[in-house]
Amino acid sequence: MLLWNCAHQILPVAESLHQFLPQISPTCSRCRLHSENHLHLFRDCPKSGILWTYIFQRVWSNSKFDFYTFYNSDWGAWITFNLNNSMKWKSLFITAIWQIWLSRNRVVFDLKMKSAFSLYNAFYVDWTFANNCSQGKELGAYHVPGLTKKTWFPPKDGVMKLNVDGAWKSNAVAGGGGVFRRSTGSWFVGFSSKFTVSSPLTAELYALREGLIIARDFKFEKLEIETDALNLKVLLGKIKEQDHHELGPVLREVANLLNQSWVGDLAHIPKFCNKVAHSLAAHSLIMAVGSKLHFIIPSCAKSDYEADFENANPEYVETIRRNARDEANSIVGAKRSIDNADTLNQVATAGGAAQLVFGSIVADIKDARDSLKNGYCFHSFCCW
Numbered sequence: 379m380l381l382w383n384c385a386h387q388i389l390p391v392a393e394s395l396h397q398f399l400p401q402i403s404p405t406c407s408r409c410r411l412h413s414e415n416h417l418h419l420f421r422d423c424p425k426s427g428i429l430w431t432y433i434f435q436r437v438w439s440n441s442k443f444d445f446y447t448f449y450n451s452d453w454g455a456w457i458t459f460n461l462n463n464s465m466k467w468k469s470l471f472i473t474a475i476w477q478i479w480l481s482r483n484r485v486v487f488d489l490k491m492k493s494a495f496s497l498y499n500a501f502y503v504d505w506t507f508a509n510n511c512s513q514g515k516e517l518g519a520y521h522v523p524g525l526t527k528k529t530w531f532p533p534k535d536g537v538m539k540l541n542v543d544g545a546w547k548s549n550a551v552a553g554g555g556g557v558f559r560r561s562t563g564s565w566f567v568g569f570s571s572k573f574t575v576s577s578p579l580t581a582e583l584y585a586l587r588e589g590l591i592i593a594r595d596f597k598f599e600k601l602e603i604e605t606d607a608l609n610l611k612v613l614l615g616k617i618k619e620q621d622h623h624e625l626g627p628v629l630r631e632v633a634n635l636l637n638q639s640w641v642g643d644l645a646h647i648p649k650f651c652n653k654v655a656h657s658l659a660a661h662s663l664i665m666a667v668g669s670k671l672h673f674i675i676p677s678c679a680k681s682d683y684e685a686d687f688e689n690a691n692p693e694y695v696e697t698i699r700r701n702a703r704d705e706a707n708s709i710v711g712a713k714r715s716i717d718n719a720d721t722l723n724q725v726a727t728a729g730g731a732a733q734l735v736f737g738s739i740v741a742d743i744k745d746a747r748d749s750l751k752n753g754y755c756f757h758s759f760c761c762w
């Protein structure tokens with residue numbers, strides 16, 4: 379639909395809107411240099427030009443491509459040229475048009491400008507997906523089996539699982555976080571770190587690198603990793619194509635760490651399965667220190683961690699809750715009949731089991747039994 383509207387020049391670009399509503403500026407919202415017509419928006423705007431340059435540098439190596447026609451034709455000839463090209467180029471072209479339109483709308487409606495690099499990454503992930511789908515691989519190639527349950531899964535026995543996430547607001551306000559959990563789903567250690575990085579993707583990458591370095595230092599025997607940054611997984615999956623990527627050196631360092639024999643696959647999971655890492659990453663943005671290891675579960679991640687743990691161990695958690703309820707009921711019942719010496723003997727026996735949870739109450743009951751044996755009232759506050 380977008381392509382049809384685009385080819386017929388009927389998208390609501392600023393120049394067209396201005397003809398009907400003079401109060402709307404015809405100027406391009408992204409570069410503010412020219413009137414926004416279709417050709418400017420999709421090809422000639424400097425913001426779009428950078429994307430086409432990236433595409434020609436990084437993913438389209440065809441020496442026979444007619445660059446003169448691409449850069450010099452009018453709108454009709456441009457559309458005809460691109461849609462009558464090879465299948466590979468058509469797939470690139472349509473994906474780029476779609477991402478440019480999304481990026482433009484983000485500026486117009488949300489007042490948020492994507493960096494050229496972020497636009498290219500969005501294009502690259504979208505295009506890789508389109509290719510995989512057309513080759514029958516579909517999205518399953520990037521997902522972990524079983525995720526239809528929409529919960530976090532603990533790792534296998536003897537394996538530690540790392541969940542990582544990045545957080546980014548601006549170059550100066552960015553960070554990442556992660557958590558290592560055992561096969562029972564129990565907490566091993568977490569981390570939150572501040573970064574100075576230029577994009578959300580870079581924050582994701584740095585968080586992954588930090589997690590891998592911590593894992594190496596702890597000498598885990600087996601590690602599984604999960605991220606919700608699909609674009610990062612795609613980039614790392616095609617590391618040989620990233621020679622000119624501005625994150626190339628860090629991508630290669632992380633790829634080397636991922637290649638260690640003790641490191642398993644890097645899996646992509648939805649954000650709702652990665653909440654603990656997300657909370658730890660968000661926590662980094664407000665930390666006073668640059669980096670922190672969480673040996674104790676921090677309050678920012680506690681509720682998400684407990685939810686994951688319960689999902690991983692529903693029967694165990696229910697047993698714990700049932701025992702706690704039973705113990706609480708037995709103590710409450712004992713307190714009600716505390717003036718009965720026969721009952722107190724029973725309570726003292728039951729109290730032993732409850733001592734860990736209700737230590738202070740048990741102590742009271744024992745005092746009461748001892749007091750009754752000695753022939754005086756244990757209610758010191760009312761009988762003095």
Ligand SMILES: [Zn+2]
Pocket residue numbers: 406407408409410411412418419422423424425
């Ligand atoms: Zn422009």
